[in-house]
Amino acid sequence: MAAVRxxxxxxxxxxxxxxxxxxxxxxxxxxxxxMINFMSSPGSGKTTLLTALIPALKDEMRIRVMDVDIxxxxxxxxxxxxxxxxxxxxxxxxxxxxxADMVARALAQYPQAVTxxxxxxxxxIGNLVCPAEFDTGxxxxxxxxxxxxxxxxxxxxxxxxxxxxxxxxxxxxTLAYFDFNIEAAKQRIRRLNPGAEILCVSAKTGExxxxxxxxxxxxCSEQMKVRI
Amino acid sequence: MAAVRxxxxxxxxxxxxxxxxxxxxxxxxxxxxxMINFMSSPGSGKTTLLTALIPALKDEMRIRVMDVDIxxxxxxxxxxxxxxxxxxxxxxxxxxxxxADMVARALAQYPQAVTxxxxxxxxxIGNLVCPAEFDTGxxxxxxxxxxxxxxxxxxxxxxxxxxxxxxxxxxxxTLAYFDFNIEAAKQRIRRLNPGAEILCVSAKTGExxxxxxxxxxxxCSEQMKVRI
Numbered sequence: 001m002a003a004v005r006x007x008x009x010x011x012x013x014x015x016x017x018x019x020x021x022x023x024x025x026x027x028x029x030x031x032x033x034x035m036i037n038f039m040s041s042p043g044s045g046k047t048t049l050l051t052a053l054i055p056a057l058k059d060e061m062r063i064r065v066m067d068v069d070i071x072x073x074x075x076x077x078x079x080x081x082x083x084x085x086x087x088x089x090x091x092x093x094x095x096x097x098x099x100a101d102m103v104a105r106a107l108a109q110y111p112q113a114v115t116x117x118x119x120x121x122x123x124x125i126g127n128l129v130c131p132a133e134f135d136t137g138x139x140x141x142x143x144x145x146x147x148x149x150x151x152x153x154x155x156x157x158x159x160x161x162x163x164x165x166x167x168x169x170x171x172x173x174t175l176a177y178f179d180f181n182i183e184a185a186k187q188r189i190r191r192l193n194p195g196a197e198i199l200c201v202s203a204k205t206g207e208x209x210x211x212x213x214x215x216x217x218x219x220c221s222e223q224m225k226v227r228i
Numbered sequence: 229m230a231a232v233r234x235x236x237x238x239x240x241x242x243x244x245x246x247x248x249x250x251x252x253x254x255x256x257x258x259x260x261x262x263m264i265n266f267m268s269s270p271g272s273g274k275t276t277l278l279t280a281l282i283p284a285l286k287d288e289m290r291i292r293v294m295d296v297d298i299x300x301x302x303x304x305x306x307x308x309x310x311x312x313x314x315x316x317x318x319x320x321x322x323x324x325x326x327x328a329d330m331v332a333r334a335l336a337q338y339p340q341a342v343t344x345x346x347x348x349x350x351x352x353i354g355n356l357v358c359p360a361e362f363d364t365g366x367x368x369x370x371x372x373x374x375x376x377x378x379x380x381x382x383x384x385x386x387x388x389x390x391x392x393x394x395x396x397x398x399x400x401x402t403l404a405y406f407d408f409n410i411e412a413a414k415q416r417i418r419r420l421n422p423g424a425e426i427l428c429v430s431a432k433t434g435e436x437x438x439x440x441x442x443x444x445x446x447x448c449s450e451q452m453k454v455r456i
Contacts, residue, residue, distance in 0.1 A: 043377025
């Protein structure tokens with residue numbers, strides 16, 4: 001009985017959230033800011049990826065980062081130190097996700113992220129379940145699946161793989177040490193989400209990062225076209 | 229405002245859950261069944277660990293497994309095939325955790341897990357956030373932190389590391405390929421949870437598994453003493 005009650009509550013919360021997300025997205029679009037939401041399991045390499053990606057893009061666009069965590073400002077600090085861009089740490093009060101209202105409140109306290117930013121990166125909390133349920137207002141969703149996690153994850157966390165525009169298979173430098181079949185993973189992702197792009201990378205060695213940069217550039221230029 | 233509402237709801241749900249968890253635990257204790265809840269990130273090796281642990285213990289105790297997933301029966305099938313013990317797959321309706329009411333309902337449909345079992349293993353959903361908030365009724369909580377996830381996880385997911393009785397640092401066979409400092413991880417865990425035991429293992433190579441078996445034996449015999 002408690003479970004049914006929880007589900008009903010969640011449906012109301014999700015409907016409210018969709019409206020807030022649409023408002024956040026409209027505001028960002030009007031300002032010419034593209035927001036990309038990065039999601040993954042804990043430890044799949046979101047922060048390392050950002051510290052590699054941002055330096056390759058920051059000379060051609062104004063980038064800011066919002067990092068969501070339950071506690072600590074480790075990730076925001078790591079990104080800021082490694083890339084020189086501004087990073088805001090959001091503590092989400094122990095919740096398992098960030099929703100569009102939380103993004104709206106963060107942006108209200110950090111208006112430069114709207115008015116003075118071309119690419120706003122949201123580093124979501126490490127979790128393959130709840131963040132997939134909450135539209136954050138981002139224009140694009142990216143999820144990172146790392147090789148050590150296994151190629152069966154699309155079968156077990158289907159919603160996450162369904163809501164993303166890009167799947168990055170990360171830590172491919174460790175393929176020799178794990179039983180991870182890239183083709184099997186790709187097929188499982190495509191079955192859930194035929195429109196998603198899939199790229200293989202190693203945030204550590206830099207392999208495959210150029211293609212990720214191109215994808216980000218394209219996402220930003222598409223957004224600018226929508227605005228015009 | 230939506231976030232505050234969510235938190236209030238969660239507090240009620242958690243209070244209800246604590247009462248249900250106490251009831252589940254009493255029932256299991258009275259039946260002489262020890263329940264151990266295994267939690268971790270997706271892909272940290274819960275299922276592989278169980279397929280290594282159960283064969284080493286199944287001749288000395290009657291073991292059953294309940295596997296929680298959003299979708300697929302992959303894990304329950306893998307455990308059953310590899311170990312020969314009965315495994316029940318629980319689909320949790322897309323939620324990010326399993327709570328004590330869900331456990332109670334599963335046990336009502338699967339009474340052998342109470343009446344004919346010495347060790348009942350719950351393989352929780354892969355998530356470092358939500359499962360930590362919900363007491364499942366288990367006598368002991370184990371969390372698995374795998375080397376590829378990084379040694380900073382206790383700083384970022386403190387509740388999970390606070391509620392567990394045993395932390396297994398898994399995939400130690402891959403230590404050479406990742407920047408993971410075991411001593412730093414141990415210190416961070418001990419700061420949050422001085423009473424937790426910490427063991428290093430490789431579910432793949434079997435290294436360190438004897439100590440895990442001993443820990444499980446001790447947990448079961450403690451439980452039998454409580455009963456008497």
